Amino acid sequence: MLKIEDLHVKVGKRQVLKGVNLEIKAGETFILFGPNGSGKTSLLMTLMGFSGYEVTRGKIIFKGKDITHMPIYERARLGIGMSFQRPPTIHGLKTRDLVKLCARGRDIDVEALAKKVNFLEFLDRDINAGFSGGEIKRSELLQLMAQQPDLLLFDEPESGVDLENMALIGKIVKELLSGCVMQTKADLPRKQLKNMRPVSGLIITHTGYILDYVNADRGQVLLNGQLCCQGRPGDILEQISKNGYKECVRCLQ
């Protein structure tokens, strides 16, 4: 699904990624750990193609296509979807209308999707205007449910979320990754089955709460712009909570 080869990225004059190699297979969920400032968010932003993230070496292959220099919207249309940490407010753009735009002409039941993330009463509010941390998460998931990406990029699903909402968010992320979110008005089981498709995930987490909800097979630590310490996400998390990232630093050396 996704293959990153020797990726070097600069933000301004700063080299934030220094040779990242990573492969995520179809249907696989990969967990990315790392201290603040290690380049995790930059990696996601680069995969999505945001301006300001300059690829100086290496390439990104998605579904067999080299997308290293592809515009953002083409990546999105090709199947990459991202949940934003701090999305901008767009005044006058109703959440409902943006969700419809995300579906790109596919027939979706916005209200049914909104109900799943407990977001009905926000549909007629301007997108992200005064949303709390948890509301932003639910809004992002709602958009992603409409968008139906094949690769889900998720930057810290648990930040700013209370425990009750964490369960809801965990459930929806799991659904998104299983590729069978209710999409159409006539949601027949057979159609659901047909809609089943291998969805991959790349999730950044600090706390690991999300691991209780998703089946993540593999994880790695990003440290100072380089990947290290491959392992099972649970094990990595345990190591980090015990020893911090010191061990990873040693392991890199």
Added chain:
Amino acid sequence: MSAIKNRFDLESNQPQLRDLNEILAEKDRDVLEMAGIDLEEKERSATYMHVNHGQVKCQSKQKGLEILDINQALLKYNGLKEYFWQAISPDKDDYTRLASEKIHGGYFIRVAKGVKIKEPVQTCLFIKNENIGQSVHSIVVVEEDAEVHIITGCATAHGVESALHLGVSEFYLKKNAKLTFTMIHNWGPKVEVRPRTAGILEERAEFQSNYILLKSVKSVQSCPVVYLNGQGAVARFNSILVGLPGSYINTGSKVILNAPETRAEIISRAITTGGEIIAPGFIEANSVPARGHLECKGLILNDGIIHAIPELRASKAGVELSHEAAVGKIAQEEIEYLMARGLDEEEATSTIVRGFMNVDIMGLPPKLRQSIDKIISDTEKDMF
């Protein structure tokens, strides 16, 4: 002013027009539709139509809703002494003086006490020939507890470039009266427009003005003023202005809070793609408690000038007036956010600009809302 008189034909030597179908070419129908006019007159309670120097149609479908040509009304009501030139002085400026010398027409609308008109009244001021100088004077009286929405579409015929429009409008809202006044301008690129508007509100009266200017125009200069003289009166002004290259738009709003518990809100959205937009807003409070808020936002899409002038004046302790003004460009972050959802750059920009225009705030009837969306898509072709 003599120069103005020489440049434009202000004499009523045009043939009198009587039938709408006869005068409106297919393209002109589109032009009028783009000014919010429904020529089928479905879902309209009354229609007034003025072409060049004379009235063509003036008809009410509803009891309690009177609509007359202003000249007829002046005759019928003995000069309309209570209303005619009572909210504005004919000596206000040169254009107003010129408008007072020659009145080709205009509408007189009166909604009887307690009558609430559900479907909008539509009035249309249309210029059909090149270099016409059109001068109209309109008066709206909404009696106690009455309610009405007036849609005014002002336009020039397809292909007409240069013209002058002088329009004096006076609004009188009695106790508990409610008037929504939606004006859509759809002029030619060399048309000069000088509306002069004033309104007087009695107790608990509510006035809402919606002004939409999305098309090319040589110059518009206007600044409607309303006086909230009765306790609890409310005035809201919403305007959406697009300054295309070559356009000079100087249009603002003024609210004077003269009684306790009055409220004012002025919201304007200006977008330039090369034109010059001056957007003054002025709220004055002379009584307490009184509240007012002024919001003026501007977007420069590539070129052009936006000059926001928010002004507040208070003469009593305890009034609450505030304003916010901002001029900027579309944030790259917003564009990229939408692109990450699959919208290409143009779709993203258009979505953000539409959001910025915030037409929803006007609370327009769905059909009018649709025609405005159509005008916006049409204008967007010239915008990006």
